[in-house]
Amino acid sequence: MKRRKQIIKYYISLHFATFACMKTEPELFKLKPIASLTMADQVESQLREYIIKRSIRPGDSIPKEMEIAEALGVSRNVVREALSRLRMLGLIESKKKRGMILTQPDVMKGLERILHPTILDMNVRKELFELRLVLEVGLGDLLFLRKTPEQLQQLDAIVEREQRATTQIERIRCEVDFHSTLYEMAGNDTLKRFQTILMPVFEYVVEYESKLEHTSVGSVTHADLVKILYGNNPEAFPNAMRKHLMPHLEHL
Amino acid sequence: MKRRKQIIKYYISLHFATFACMKTEPELFKLKPIASLTMADQVESQLREYIIKRSIRPGDSIPKEMEIAEALGVSRNVVREALSRLRMLGLIESKKKRGMILTQPDVMKGLERILHPTILDMNVRKELFELRLVLEVGLGDLLFLRKTPEQLQQLDAIVEREQRATTQIERIRCEVDFHSTLYEMAGNDTLKRFQTILMPVFEYVVEYESKLEHTSVGSVTHADLVKILYGNNPEAFPNAMRKHLMPHLEHL
DNA sequence: TTTGTATTTATGTAGTACATAATTATCTAA
DNA sequence: TTAGATAATTATGTACTACATAAATACAAA
CATH class of the missing domain: 1.20.120 (Four Helix Bundle (Hemerythrin (Met), subunit A))
Incomplete structure (x- = not known):
């Protein structure tokens, strides 16, 4: 049942991609390669948005992996890929049982x-x-x-x-x-x-x-x-x- | 058998961490938090090293996920987390069957x-x-x-x-x-x-x-x-x- | 009060299964 | 023979399950 949900999402994102493409480039076949964002890309983006929108401060904790996965309807795997990126940038840190907390990101880390x-x-x-x-x-x-x-x-x-x-x-x-x-x-x-x-x-x-x-x-x-x-x-x-x-x- | 290999690695890295800690801080209880690099961290680091050492050029392809996983003795999952980071930095791109190719990274992406x-x-x-x-x-x-x-x-x-x-x-x-x-x-x-x-x-x-x-x-x-x-x-x-x-x- | 033990829980890692897309090979028809 | 369709192959993308590990919490014992 979850897989079905994912398939639907695929169609939706495809539709959006096409639409966005048409909107910015009304001329036929301007052929800019479709973005084709992976789930991980989208989750990463949403997480950053989440952090900014809620103005979460360093030290505050963010939801558990499973909660994020369920909330977004993706597998924990995908969520981990996204979190892995934010972790690399120094945006979050994760402790074994504490969950994950926001940290002051290192501007130069990337x-x-x-x-x-x-x-x-x-x-x-x-x-x-x-x-x-x-x-x-x-x-x-x-x-x-x-x-x-x-x-x-x-x-x-x-x-x-x-x-x-x-x-x-x-x-x-x-x-x-x-x-x-x-x-x-x-x-x-x-x-x-x-x-x-x-x-x-x-x-x-x-x-x-x-x-x-x-x-x-x-x-x-x-x-x-x-x-x-x-x-x-x-x-x-x-x-x-x-x-x-x-x-x-x-x-x- | 693979799990056994990983467990051994755990002990080794723990040993090194302790050793490093003692070496840099002979005083008792100076307590700088142990680095504790995850597998994904290490794989990411090794991949970057691999790219640099072999002076792989943009457009060149890098090994498949499974090949990397097997070569490093980790699960594909971990490799994907590492690759996900490099992908975010614009260092690599991946096509469905072509495998992954190196791209000119975007300095400002991070x-x-x-x-x-x-x-x-x-x-x-x-x-x-x-x-x-x-x-x-x-x-x-x-x-x-x-x-x-x-x-x-x-x-x-x-x-x-x-x-x-x-x-x-x-x-x-x-x-x-x-x-x-x-x-x-x-x-x-x-x-x-x-x-x-x-x-x-x-x-x-x-x-x-x-x-x-x-x-x-x-x-x-x-x-x-x-x-x-x-x-x-x-x-x-x-x-x-x-x-x-x-x-x-x-x-x- | 302190120490030790068990429980719980969230992250870290492994492994399997399948979907998707692109390449390659194969086959058919004009 | 070649164009075009079809099937097989393959590597990435995603889902799911299982378990290890570490940290917090609760509770028991000294």
Whole structure:
């Protein structure tokens, strides 16, 4: 009897899909592939809606798997697939007998699963690199707002290490450390994690750009940036960083 | 016999968990909650590793569900939960008989599922708002690189509409349109989608900041920004945008 | 009061069965 | 022979059942 119910649903969803397609594309045969949402897709969507509509807060519990399954008329299996997704995003956690509770989702959790250079195609990587440049140029005000003497000294140390560096590897390490420390200084966890996740994506850039001769060497060094940060003039930062990143910007 | 295998695995993972706990926390009762990865977690992780290690390209196919299940010694059920997650991230697609193929994952797919104001707590929303400010200040170079006459005219139109606006709602709409158009001008799809997803998160800001009296009114208007964009001096942009956003920056 | 044991319950995993859709193979008719 | 219809094959999608595991609760014993 339950199976019958499911079959009916199939027809309904098919009907809706066709209707939606006709509505958005009145021309005959515009042929956008039918969405064909699986049950799991729909349950996932409904669960998210449920959470939002009822404004369920972190710590609150949501219905048991069986209750959801029965309420939606699907198998527990399907519900579990949907819940599995939300669990991955950090939206829910489940304890053995307590049922499931809403948790504060981790904004970056989905991202860090796919931000891997071999998975993303060149074009997306290029866009993410641009994103990085944009972030660093705009970072100034957060830095001036939250810089601490310790962090400034840390930057000093990195600059010094860089000047003493003899190998290319060491210089690259300093480069990475310097910029990472900047993100740290910004005092924004989301931003910092974003940078951490993004970093491995840019390995290709080093390789790619090392092949090109730099038409203009970055005229602003790390030391110059630190000097600005020691000062009290946020206006100076963006364009200093722009000049520092100019070699990269010119390759866009 | 298969069940036996699984039971053994349980003991092993328990052992490791205990060991890891003791190793990182020699002090008695430091009590950090045991990770306790589920099978689905592990399978998901292994699948991602498999894809990366073998450098499988979009369009390539991956093993059938049953093959994976047998290879890993878990039930098809577990494999499906893991695959369901990857499917949600846009990492794979599955056709009825063709099996599953790798697809170019959508960087923002995970994000857009949780970036909803009622789900995120205040702190994260604040961080995301900061992120937005950082992005807009740093956006300049992409804008100058890719601006088109049509887009500049579009900005003009918005500014004009804003000046004629009589209601607060209309002014807010213009505000949103203006900044959205900027992201569009940057010619970076990832960035643009990021902004689109982020927008609804900031509704609270309007509400929140309207309660505070602005100590300094943004001295740089949209019209000023457009004038700069018509020009040919990227250096002028970051600090102009900083001044434009100053009322927000001051509330950080 | 504390400790230990049994019960209950919700999640985690296994396994079977079948529906659905797409591919492939086979067969028929012009 | 080839086009077109039909059947067999196969991998995913869904349902259902069974049991393991862990946590909470209740209750008994020291």
